[in-house]
Amino acid sequence: MDAQSPETNPSPWMPFESRRRARDEKREAVLRTAVRLFLEQGYHRVTLNDVAERLNITKPALYNYFRSKDEILFECWALGQEIVDEFIAEIDNGGGNALVKLRKLIQAYAEQMTTDSGASLVRFDARDLTAENQKIVRAAKKRIDRTFRKYLADGVADGSIKPCDPKLAAFAIAGSLNWIGHWYQRDGAWSAEAVASRFAAQLTEGLAQDRPRKRGPATPKKSRPAKGGRE
Amino acid sequence: MDAQSPETNPSPWMPFESRRRARDEKREAVLRTAVRLFLEQGYHRVTLNDVAERLNITKPALYNYFRSKDEILFECWALGQEIVDEFIAEIDNGGGNALVKLRKLIQAYAEQMTTDSGASLVRFDARDLTAENQKIVRAAKKRIDRTFRKYLADGVADGSIKPCDPKLAAFAIAGSLNWIGHWYQRDGAWSAEAVASRFAAQLTEGLAQDRPRKRGPATPKKSRPAKGGRE
């Protein structure tokens, strides 16, 4: 990422840079392999020999990049969490009322659950981590949960969502979404986006205050987005 | 094993019976302890010494009742599955249209998820079992899934449920319910029945075909929401 000064030095830092990049690439290759194996077979059934073997190296070579097996697990998890934090920030700063934001969040989260790094967020057991990393994981889960609850509570407040208990509704939605990480497989009949948009629609259908039935306590501004909730 | 002469002894089988019952009770005590520990700490972090210690016995004593650790795990799972199979049969043979049956199923399944034996159905990893037992588990999960899909498909057919994809809807519902096994704790603010009825209501709100302008979907029998709920 650094600019090379081509005149004075052809590339004094180039080797260094390329070397560091090579290292980072290898590190990520380890994580990609590990996350795959962990999901396929489960953390405890995967040995570091297994991981190394699939990379055509030997176990101790892994220790050039990681200090322990559980650190590998943690980094796998962090890779997925990073993405979640990104789109949460994006949605949070974006436009739309609470219901729209909720739909966006469901859509993005559902898509993430169809990926390896997404599935690792729900299929890895945090108790396999060190106490410190468990704290980090707990904090991250709390962040996600808070976001769901916030949108739900805001939606109830601004009238875009029917009165409901945000905590319970958040659990219900999160459960549906997390479950995707357990059953979805890429070679199935549904694309990730298709699943995500169906879930975004279905999970909010029961919540949306889209027509003032008897008592319309708030402004029913939203028409009905039947499908394809991407905006 | 041999038949005793029944006349000479008032109850020659009594000792035998009480002995067998005592044995069964001990066996179940092992399972109760094991399931608790497995849920608390995770299967792989629980040693048979841990299980034995909590029962005030020693590890080899366990082998009088079980052949292996994974057999204990399987029996724990089977205990929970048995209950599910029972209420599925009951609901299936009971009355009501598809939507009603679906609500009953959600209610019963949700309640089951708040118990140890219920949570073990979703929090245990079937890959820890032998190949044969994995098959049994897969078959059981399939049964549950089929039931959900059937009620959904039937409901779409008889008009009590909005048109939807039964497979996807079943996944969404099952995900919400299974997730209960991960977050519910008995000492929380919600009773098992309250959670179950709220879920039964919320999860079907978006599905119910309320065209004939019947009243809102489920009439909750009890609810203790933190905030004042409308229903």
Added chain:
DNA sequence: ACTTTTTCTTACCCATGGGTAATATACGGG
């Protein structure tokens, strides 16, 4: 009381797998 059967304990085996030490090999820099 004596034998038999069941249950449980003490003492052990040993495969597994995470992690380390010592060492070899590739590789960029001078």
Added chain:
DNA sequence: CCCGTATATTACCCATGGGTAAGAAAAAGT
């Protein structure tokens, strides 16, 4: 061409924990 560093390998350590063998202790049967 040689040196230093990063990277990888071979060979090993050893704690863990599932599982077993042999025999004591407690019931049950006679």
